Amino acid sequence: MDLRQTVLEAKDICKSFYDNLVLDHVNFSCTSGEIHTLVGENGAGKSTLMRIFSGVYQPTSGELYLNGKPVKFTGTLQAQQAGVSIIHQEFNLVPHMSIAENIFLGRQLRKKGGNLDFPAMRRRTEELSRMMRMELEPDAPVCSLTVAQQQMVEIMKAIELDTQIIIMDEPTAALTPVEVSSLFAAMRRLRDEGRTIIYISHRLNEVFDISDRITVLKDGVMAATLRTEETTKDEVVSLMVGRKLDNIFPPRDEAAAGEVRLQAEGLVIAPGKGPASFSVRAGEILGVTGLEGQGQRELLRALFGLHRLAAGKIFIDGQEVRIRSTREAMAHGVTFLTDDRKNEGLCLDLPIYRNISLPVFRRLKTGPFLTVQAERQETQRYMELMNIKAESSAKLVRKLSGGNQQKVLLGKCLSPAPKVLLVHEPTRGIDVAAKIEIYTLLKKLAREEQVAVVMVSSDLMEVLNVSDRILVVYGGGISGELAAADATEESVMRLATGVAKEAAV
Template structure:
């Protein structure tokens, strides 16, 4: 790869092989001083492996890393930090019980001549760094008391106190609201203006096109190419990512929406949500929008019997019933739930695809206390084919699947249980663009077959593109329910922020 004069980091022929898997093959990449380089690719493209090599968390690779034109050989995260490379992972690495200042200088605390920590100096330096990021948080505040957005900014502050010249951001906005995303975008632009380089990894193209200077693409462990963002077209980037044309535009459905199959009335959990009332029709996708903390997920968990409510009424297929007190009761009513955290709540990662899919329907696949494994295999094979789950075998462990395929396994689980009312909480969070298109297509197929879907999403284009109606929540209450033709991005955000009524 040709070296540009202001190149900060250059990767030449980076190759990493795991037993039976070539994770990276002669990858080329360069990052320039004071630029934001977006790194994109489907899940499994090699992005995470590349980050681990850059940060010294993974050894046993071949190739060359040049830092400011000189060879850099990192075998430990501390060596990467010493060079000027810091990483902010999707899963934050802070110590919640410690203060902001303690987290910012953890392991690097300024000390007095007697060896004791200089608390005044540490708090002052933390305050100065936070001011640089326009963060109004006391250095003595406990990290556990902060919002996710502010915790992310504490991670950035820690990187800056290490004099990081390159900050790697891995899916930094996955848990942020629209307002918090806008704040982070502004901070990234400020850092770039100060000469800090950012390697920005995300599946959210609206952010990539807003904040990046160039876009580099990986596919199947190989470097595909780099383009200037100002000259890039979304369709071109997607084609480079997946090796085929991908249509993530939302298709208009022609299925007929039927009668009401599910409704709740005045659903209340004190201090969480209040007087939630809505209905869901057969063949409909009801989108639920709102800012982080609006009570959307909590409401979904209550409907599925995970969390208790104080009051409310529920009707399923025209019959009044009590609010489920457990997922088992919800399952008997024909309700399935795809949680926002599929790894912790939707799957047992150390179990096979077959075991995960059949878990809620074991009673249907046994006779005289004996599981009918052949019947199970036939059932699961059918869903693997129907949902296009990419796996060599239904015995594959769930942890070894990509995010999109894990999501499909959770969906298959509820379809196998014969649930016809499905709650999808953030169905495309953390999955690549190709898998997103497949999930959208699958949702359209399901409602065409008579299923009904409640879809909670923080992505406004997704809510507007996929929903037949949209319910907007604000501070635990329903701010409004609108048809697809009535909503605009401005109106959704107006109701979600409480500015409209």
């Protein structure tokens, strides 16, 4: 018999934005000492429902109950005081303040005389860091941290709030497998203490690893709530997309690889690191992975002129090239899909057509003028190719779902017709259906367009199933190379942790 008590309950929740009905009579509940996962495609209403729970939004209609009593949150502070906190997908940190200052922002610890107790806040930050199996310096400014470390700080903030219910929106999107393991250990510890965690994720392997129950939203409607041990990934995916999917990943085929398109020799990302040497051929997808901070990010960005190398040579089609800026990279046929689409990749307040045409606006000009008609004609082909769901190319990118934003970013990378496409975390924060489309597009670009694709990803299943070859980075160098068809999670992780080295395939 399950003696756990219902702590949060939503009854017939509806939410509309003007004429757009986002949530349609949603019923949801979670119990004490439970990890309850919420899944669904982008635009299904997951984040909207969580923002209602945490006081960011108020429902258009319906009732919310906390510990059996009706509540109406008019802001996040009121929700926190009642015992509900949220970790948003978009970080809410002050970049130039320290880790400790961010964690205690607005609720600083004080001494008896009223002065701030900085030593106590540092000690507590160190305790939280150890809990998350991290080694973070409490006085380090947040702007000096990696994206993964910033995510951990957000989680530490939520834990320190000591709320009864913690909502986590895509908390593992920027984390490596080792960091995910640390997070899950902390989540289980909190659950065993009786806290409730509502967890939003698109990563089904993680969902089935951590969840007690799974709720599926489809187009703003509650599709089902299932006990994790009594369902399957196939059933959950079918409920999410409204149809049965045979496989998330495209069928494995033999790459008809052409000539070497990109070759890197002795790349050194910083003194004492590497060196790294590798190549990728036309028509091939080269997967690159490793633990956070091992240099794969810097290697990829160096190929696009975003990171200055300490040493090394880069060749495109057999010719040595100097890539010291993004302009030089694009002049040599190299484009880059960043892992941070909102801050680095897209102009959110511009329309789709302006984003996609931006890299090629000089080509689209008639004399000194650039016409909207030329931009929209250029964009229409990519909207159809990538199945971008929008009323027209004039829609602002900010108003698109995460999956459609990612497809706009990919269209922006493709508009210059690249020889080499560099992609970093190509499916971060997007739903299963959008992932399938991205995987299919990458395979089509490689096989049919003979683009050389270099894909850096922390998602091991993605690397294993989309790549033709896999490079594992450790200490800024290549610890091994594997044929994707023969690689396993274990063989990759042994290389990623420096336990083993493989001969080049």
